[in-house]
Amino acid sequence: MTAPAGPSLQTAPVVVQHPGSWACATTHYCPGCGHGLIHRLVANALDELGVRERTVGVAGVGCAILIYNYLDVDFQEVPHGRAPAAATGVKRARPDLVVFTYQGDGDLAAIGTAEIVHAAARSENITVIYVNNCVYGMTGGQMAPTTLVGQRSETSPEGRDPTTQGHPIRVAEMLATLDGAVYLERVSVTHPENIKVAYRAVRKAFTYQLEGKGFSLVEFLSPCPTNWGMKPVDAMRWIDETVSAYYPLGVIKDREPVHLAHLVQQPPTAFREDYMHGFRYETVTQATEDELGRRTRRVHPFGRRGGRWVSVDGEEYRPSDHDDAEDED
Numbered sequence: 277m278t279a280p281a282g283p284s285l286q287t288a289p290v291v292v293q294h295p296g297s298w299a300c301a302t303t304h305y306c307p308g309c310g311h312g313l314i315h316r317l318v319a320n321a322l323d324e325l326g327v328r329e330r331t332v333g334v335a336g337v338g339c340a341i342l343i344y345n346y347l348d349v350d351f352q353e354v355p356h357g358r359a360p361a362a363a364t365g366v367k368r369a370r371p372d373l374v375v376f377t378y379q380g381d382g383d384l385a386a387i388g389t390a391e392i393v394h395a396a397a398r399s400e401n402i403t404v405i406y407v408n409n410c411v412y413g414m415t416g417g418q419m420a421p422t423t424l425v426g427q428r429s430e431t432s433p434e435g436r437d438p439t440t441q442g443h444p445i446r447v448a449e450m451l452a453t454l455d456g457a458v459y460l461e462r463v464s465v466t467h468p469e470n471i472k473v474a475y476r477a478v479r480k481a482f483t484y485q486l487e488g489k490g491f492s493l494v495e496f497l498s499p500c501p502t503n504w505g506m507k508p509v510d511a512m513r514w515i516d517e518t519v520s521a522y523y524p525l526g527v528i529k530d531r532e533p534v535h536l537a538h539l540v541q542q543p544p545t546a547f548r549e550d551y552m553h554g555f556r557y558e559t560v561t562q563a564t565e566d567e568l569g570r571r572t573r574r575v576h577p578f579g580r581r582g583g584r585w586v587s588v589d590g591e592e593y594r595p596s597d598h599d600d601a602e603d604e605d
């Protein structure tokens with residue numbers, strides 16, 4: 277019997293293919309995990325925006341710590357929770373790069389609370405992909421700041437009790453109070469329609485970064501069937517019926533930037549010359565000349581308590597007849 281005629285592999289039309297930003301590796305994620313889907317959306321967005329070659333991801337600690345094996349872009353690996361701080365450094369040093377963090381809820385909303393709040397407050401021009409699966413996945417399913425009231429976890433076997441364990445944190449709403457946060461949206465990957473919306477959100481967040489608008493974050497409600505003790509399909513249903521009732525999907529904030537610090541691409545020259553020699557927080561309060569005709573500056577570190585004379589070429593100088601009282605203003 278002869279095989280039915282049809283297009284060969286070489287001539288068949290391409291219907292779907294891996295995004296170029298995808299490294300074509302097999303992931304280590306459990307069946308039904310949301311991380312792989314979310315990676316794919318990030319890869320698609322980077323491809324579509326044509327920024328793969330100038331993108332740097334900053335990976336948090338958690339199940340997705342190995343994301344650098346899956347996305348074909350440069351990555352910076354950082355300690356737990358510190359991704360927004362590291363991303364700040366990369367973006368400020370190289371504003372031409374597209375910089376994003378990829379963080380779980382344990383990483384971002386527990387150990388990294390300070391970093392994410394202040395990156396948003398400063399309106400760092402970065403994109404944050406925040407994966408909220410209501411649990412510490414990597415370490416075996418302990419309660420996270422996002423674990424729902426009543427949800428069972430390794431450390432809340434009877435269900436989270438808010439009287440002793442507090443209430444879950446809605447990160448996107450919390451950050452929305454900060455003027456520096458420009459775009460915040462919560463999405464999910466539970467079915468094709470939601471995935472399309474999620475993709476648009478990721479793409480928009482990166483577009484805002486390219487436009488220099490400032491801080492954006494896309495929060496994903498993501499299944500962790502392994503630690504939830506559910507089949508993958510039940511985990512998806514639980515997100516639709518229960519998780520998204522507490523964490524509503526949609527745009528939480530989308531506004532023009534009101535804080536423009538992120539548009540300062542490099543520190544001013546004077547700042548770099550004068551402030552990088554030992555004191556980070558000095559302010560120049562006056563310039564004068566010493567007896568040799570060198571220009572000197574009186575600088576005050578740390579809220580004007582103390583200070584020192586520094587010549588313009590960086591040499592320490594302290595005139596013996598200087599009266600500190602003159603400067604007490």
Ligand SMILES: Cc1ncc(C[n+]2csc(CCOP(=O)(O)OP(=O)(O)O)c2C)c(N)n1
Nearest residue numbers: 337338339356380381382383411412413414
């Ligand atoms: C400083 C530090 N404290 C604790 C840990 C242990 N740890 C590793 S991953 C993790 C939780 C990760 O949970 P999450 O960020 O929600 O990511 P998920 O695995 O759920 O995607 C913790 C507590 C660590 N690696 N470093």
Ligand code: SF4
Nearest residue numbers: 305306309339413500
């Ligand atoms: S433990 Fe949960 S978050 Fe981690 S890979 Fe498995 S399903 Fe995904």
Ligand SMILES: [Mg+2]
Nearest residue numbers: 380381411413
């Ligand atoms: Mg988690």
